[in-house]
Amino acid sequence: MNLLVAFDALLRERNVSRAAEHLGLTQSAMSHALRRLRQFYEDPLFVRIGDSMKPTPFAEEMASSVLEIMSAVQRNLMAQSNFNPLTSTRVFSLCMTDMGELVFLPRLIEELQQVAPNCRLRTSQLPAENILNALERGEIDLAIGSHYIQESSLFQQELFRHSFSSIVSRCFEQDQMDVETFLSMKHISVVLSDKSTRYDQFIEDLGLRRDIYLTTPHFITIPMILEKNPGLIATVPTELGKTFERYSAVKVINTPVPSPALHLRQYWHPRYHHESGNIWLRQLMKQVFDRFMS
The missing domain is CATH 1.10.10.10 (Winged helix-like DNA-binding domain superfamily/Winged helix DNA-binding domain)
Incomplete structure (x- = not known):
C-alpha cells in the first residue's frame, strides 16, 4: 500500500x-x-x-x-481523518489566471499565513481542456475561474461576481467614453486558451464590431502595453482594473455598452469532495471572497 x-x-x-x-x-x-x-x-x-x-x-x-x-x-x-490547519505542512495547489493571482491571491496568502502557518501554496495556469484531468489526478486541489471552465462533472461554488470596466492609458484625456469612440479604438482582448471564448465576448454578442488589435492569454501585460500605446483599450473585470489603477498603471472608465456579470467560481473533483483538507480549503476560499465582497 x-x-x-x-x-x-x-x-x-x-x-x-x-x-x-x-x-x-x-x-x-x-x-x-x-x-x-x-x-x-x-x-x-x-x-x-x-x-x-x-x-x-x-x-x-x-x-x-x-x-x-x-x-x-x-x-x-480516511474519512475520519481530520485536517488540522495549525499543524499541517500540506502544499495546496490552485489553478488560476494571472488576474486571480494579482487580485485575489494576496488576500488568500494573508489569511492562510494566519490560520495555517505551515501550509504552502502552488499556483498554475492550465488550458481549460486540461483542468478536469488535473483535478481528477490531484495535481491541483481547486480551479478558480469563470466561464472558461465548462465541465458538468465537477463540483462548483460561486465565489464572486465581477462587473466589467474598460482601461486606457493614463494619458487618455477623457474620463467618459461614448460607444462610437469605444468602437473606433483598437482593442486588446484576453483569450485564455485556443478553445476558450474571449473574456469580453459580450461585446460581439451585442452585435457590435470592433477592431481587435491584440489577442493575448495574459491580463498582466495589458497595463504596460497601454502605457506605450494610448490608442489601445481593453475591457476587463472591474476589480482587475481597480488593481491596475491603484498602481497608477492605467485609467479605469465605464464601458459604454451593457455588460453582464461574470461569475467567478471554485471547482473541485468528486474524488476529493469528502477529503478533509480539500473541504477546509474550499471553506477558506469562500470566507476570503465573502470578506472581499463585503
Missing part, C-alpha cells in the same frame, strides 16, 4: 522531489520507493524527460486502477 501511495504521488507530481514533498518524505526515501516499484513490476514506470518524470505505457495502464484504489482509501478509510 505504501508503494501505491508513492506511485500515486509520482503520477500527480511527475517529479521525485515534489512527490516526496507532497508525502512528507525525503527525496532518498521516495527514490527508494520508486526502485522497489520498478523491481516489483519489472518496468521502469517513470522515465526522466527534461525536468519531468513521464510514465511508461505500463504505468499509464496502471494509473486508472491506482487512482481508483487511492480514491477508495480516501473515501472509506
